Amino acid sequence: MSTPSTQVVSADAKTILLIEDDEAHALLIRRAFESHPEGYVIDVVRTLREARDTLEHHVPALVIADYRLPDGEGVELLQVQSNTASVCPVVIMTGHGDEHLAVESMRAGAIDYIVKSDATMGGMPRTADRVLREWHHIEQRRKAEQALALSEERYALAAKAVNDGLWDWNLETNTVYYSPRLKAMLGFAEGDLDDTLDAAFGLVHEGDVGLLRAAIDSHLSGGTPHLECECRMLNNNDSDFRWMMIRGLAVRYSDGVAYRMAGSLTDIHERKRAEQQLHHDALHDVLTGLPNRALFMDRLSRCLERARRCDNYLFAVLFLDLDRFKVVNDSLGHTVGDELLKSVADRLLDSLRDGDTVCRFGGDEFGVVLDGIDREDEAMQIAKRIAQRVEQTYRLSGDEVFTTASIGIALGSNDADSAESLIHNADTAMFRAKAHGRGYVELFKGTMHMDALQQLHLENDLRRALAHEELTVFYQPIVSLESGRIEGFEALVRWQHPEKGLVLPCEFIPLVEETGLINAMGRYVLKLACAQLREWQHRLLLPDLTISVNISAKQFVESDLADQIKKMLHEYALKPACLKLEITENLIMENTEDASQFVEALYEHGIGLAMDDFGTGYSSLSYLHSIPVDTLKIDRSFVSQMDTDSNGFEIVRTIIALARTLKINVTAEGVESIDQLTLLRALQCPMAQGFYFSKPLDVASAEALLISRPSW
Ligand SMILES: Nc1nc2c(ncn2[C@@H]2O[C@@H]3COP(=O)(O)O[C@H]4[C@@H](O)[C@H](n5cnc6c(=O)[nH]c(N)nc65)O[C@@H]4COP(=O)(O)O[C@H]3[C@H]2O)c(=O)[nH]1
Numbered sequence: 001m002s003t004p005s006t007q008v009v010s011a012d013a014k015t016i017l018l019i020e021d022d023e024a025h026a027l028l029i030r031r032a033f034e035s036h037p038e039g040y041v042i043d044v045v046r047t048l049r050e051a052r053d054t055l056e057h058h059v060p061a062l063v064i065a066d067y068r069l070p071d072g073e074g075v076e077l078l079q080v081q082s083n084t085a086s087v088c089p090v091v092i093m094t095g096h097g098d099e100h101l102a103v104e105s106m107r108a109g110a111i112d113y114i115v116k117s118d119a120t121m122g123g124m125p126r127t128a129d130r131v132l133r134e135w136h137h138i139e140q141r142r143k144a145e146q147a148l149a150l151s152e153e154r155y156a157l158a159a160k161a162v163n164d165g166l167w168d169w170n171l172e173t174n175t176v177y178y179s180p181r182l183k184a185m186l187g188f189a190e191g192d193l194d195d196t197l198d199a200a201f202g203l204v205h206e207g208d209v210g211l212l213r214a215a216i217d218s219h220l221s222g223g224t225p226h227l228e229c230e231c232r233m234l235n236n237n238d239s240d241f242r243w244m245m246i247r248g249l250a251v252r253y254s255d256g257v258a259y260r261m262a263g264s265l266t267d268i269h270e271r272k273r274a275e276q277q278l279h280h281d282a283l284h285d286v287l288t289g290l291p292n293r294a295l296f297m298d299r300l301s302r303c304l305e306r307a308r309r310c311d312n313y314l315f316a317v318l319f320l321d322l323d324r325f326k327v328v329n330d331s332l333g334h335t336v337g338d339e340l341l342k343s344v345a346d347r348l349l350d351s352l353r354d355g356d357t358v359c360r361f362g363g364d365e366f367g368v369v370l371d372g373i374d375r376e377d378e379a380m381q382i383a384k385r386i387a388q389r390v391e392q393t394y395r396l397s398g399d400e401v402f403t404t405a406s407i408g409i410a411l412g413s414n415d416a417d418s419a420e421s422l423i424h425n426a427d428t429a430m431f432r433a434k435a436h437g438r439g440y441v442e443l444f445k446g447t448m449h450m451d452a453l454q455q456l457h458l459e460n461d462l463r464r465a466l467a468h469e470e471l472t473v474f475y476q477p478i479v480s481l482e483s484g485r486i487e488g489f490e491a492l493v494r495w496q497h498p499e500k501g502l503v504l505p506c507e508f509i510p511l512v513e514e515t516g517l518i519n520a521m522g523r524y525v526l527k528l529a530c531a532q533l534r535e536w537q538h539r540l541l542l543p544d545l546t547i548s549v550n551i552s553a554k555q556f557v558e559s560d561l562a563d564q565i566k567k568m569l570h571e572y573a574l575k576p577a578c579l580k581l582e583i584t585e586n587l588i589m590e591n592t593e594d595a596s597q598f599v600e601a602l603y604e605h606g607i608g609l610a611m612d613d614f615g616t617g618y619s620s621l622s623y624l625h626s627i628p629v630d631t632l633k634i635d636r637s638f639v640s641q642m643d644t645d646s647n648g649f650e651i652v653r654t655i656i657a658l659a660r661t662l663k664i665n666v667t668a669e670g671v672e673s674i675d676q677l678t679l680l681r682a683l684q685c686p687m688a689q690g691f692y693f694s695k696p697l698d699v700a701s702a703e704a705l706l707i708s709r710p711s712w
Pocket residue numbers: 476491492493504505506509522525550551552582612613636669670671672689690691692696
């Protein structure tokens with residue numbers, strides 16, 4: 001028989017060629033096939049020669065050959081002319097005692113053998129079925145391997161061109177071929193890497209092992225059309241992990257079971273790094289390297305999801321804004337400003353736990369998510385710790401820089417609605433903290449939004465009030481306890497609201513300060529008060545009548561405040577000693593530098609300075625030596641208690657004694673009863689003010705009171 005590739009041979013799937021010279025045996029086998037459902041035609045020949053002739057023209061489904069034939073041995077069919085077993089399965093039959101021949105036949109390429117007996121010959125159809133199934137299997141595999149060899153050849157060429165490494169895993173022996181290029185890519189010399197799967201898995205980053213195994217399993221089980229997995233693999237040369245792309249394709253039996261998988265290894269490290277950088281840049285702030293708003297929102301959303309799942313899970317959002325950052329930026333330059341932001345970022349990271357997230361929203365605003373806190377006040381404690389850490393001195397480009405942070409806190413639990421609303425709440429609380437001054441921490445409360453809306457209306461109203469001169473001044477007499485006569489007045493602002501009527505300062509002064517309207521309002525009140533004093537001094541012939549005007553801390557921001565006051569005195573031709581400016585002790589303590597410059601300027605000009613609400617603030621008496629205060633105003637809270645509480649009395653007594661020693665004037669505020677007045681007189685308090693004498697009055701009533709020349 002010549003090779004199938006050179007001879008035209010017709011394949012006959014319904015014919016079985018039986019080579020048997022023993023007629024009885026041939027008959028037995030033929031009969032056995034008669035009832036076979038496939039309806040095989042049994043073509044019987046007696047000699048090797050006949051068999052060869054037949055095979056020249058037909059390829060049967062199966063050849064069954066007796067070992068001993070008249071002109072040779074059945075096994076010769078397998079040995080000559082590049083053998084029959086390559087085109088169809090051959091089963092050899094031997095006699096008893098010839099089993100060794102059967103083994104030889106199998107070695108030569110027979111697919112199976114039987115030792116002749118009635119039973120084995122009668123059971124030949126079953127043997128044929130099994131053998132044909134097996135042959136089909138082998139055929140399939142041969143075809144797949146041929147196709148694979150072809151595509152592998154192509155692939156090897158392509159892989160060489162793109163510099164990939166190749167691998168080929170025999171699932172049956174569980175050995176892997178790694179190409180020299182693949183080994184070189186992983187930093188191994190030719191003989192260095194074992195031919196096992198574990199050898200490669202041992203190089204995969206532990207974080208990616210699970211992923212790779214899952215990808216392989218999924219492809220082997222037919223879940224994915226091919227294997228494709230990106231993972232980090234250790235490079236033997238430099239002990240660094242590099243990103244690799246592993247691709248592969250399984251070769252399967254017809255029943256889908258894979259027996260081999262082969263593929264490539266591509267170095268994708270640079271591409272992956274570039275991708276990671278892009279991804280990082282999209283989610284991080286370039287200056288500080290902290291997560292940006294987008295990433296922050298993502299982390300926050302995860303906390304929200306968790307809160308919805310677990311009842312007891314609590315988290316918090318902090319909104320942090322640096323106070324006076326603009327001053328640093330404007331005075332020391334943007335480079336120092338940037339350094340400050342970076343240092344603040346570092347300190348924030350330092351102050352938090354691993355699971356927490358810090359981000360920069362932009363400018364001098366930062367956000368923090370405190371993941372999983374135990375109690376509400378824990379958020380407050382952490383925020384205060386952060387505020388303290390931020391407050392510590394920074395050494396930047398040779399300068400000592402100071403800053404503080406105002407922090408708003410919004411608590412998140414299972415009833416929090418969205419990430420945006422939590423940030424908004426924390427922002428609202430931060431604004432409230434800022435209104436208190438620098439370095440405050442405030443916890444968000446539901447009423448704050450309402451307050452914010454009301455404040456917005458109020459602010460608009462106030463701007464209109466200033467433009468339409470709805471603000472006015474009331475006057476409350478200040479009485480000399482020695483003479484019992486009015487010495488002067490304190491000017492107290494009022495808002496004559498078109499709908500609400502008379503509005504008291506406590507309702508609008510904080511907002512006026514917050515919005516910066518305080519400067520315009522302060523000038524306006526001062527002008528009205530000076531004009532009124534001038535008029536009363538002249539018309540009522542009271543040249544020594546005084547006026548006290550309140551100055552807010554926020555007015556110090558205007559550096560020319562002292563000059564404005566001097567100009568005003570000049571304009572109304574008033575003696576400087578007739579004007580007293582009332583400031584609070586807190587104001588002095590918080591703005592020491594600005595305050596002392598301002599106070600010095602006033603002092604030089606002979607303008608009096610009264611310390612308002614004395615005893616309620618820092619009560620640090622040391623500044624009384626350094627700041628030229630000429631009047632202490634004892635706070636109403638002490639005066640109101642002095643006739644009922646011995647402590648109150650003691651405090652008032654001590655302040656009066658202290659002032660006397662320091663040669664400073666004293667005014668007792670909030671005198672409401674004759675008893676209080678009597679006690680104050682007994683303590684030789686020089687001046688007093690309060691409802692007992694008169695409430696603050698409009699211009700006409702104050703003038704009427706003056707004209708009546710009351711005496712107490
Ligand atoms: N219960 C009681 N209260 C008494 C008594 N005697 C006086 N008062 C009230 O005590 C406040 C005294 O003014 P203050 O301590 O400077 O406290 C002032 C001052 O800090 C601020 N303020 C008022 N006018 C101005 C202003 O023109 N500019 C600035 N910056 N602040 C002002 O608003 C605060 C409150 O002012 P008012 O509501 O006018 O309240 C006034 C006055 O009406 C008394 O016997 N009993």
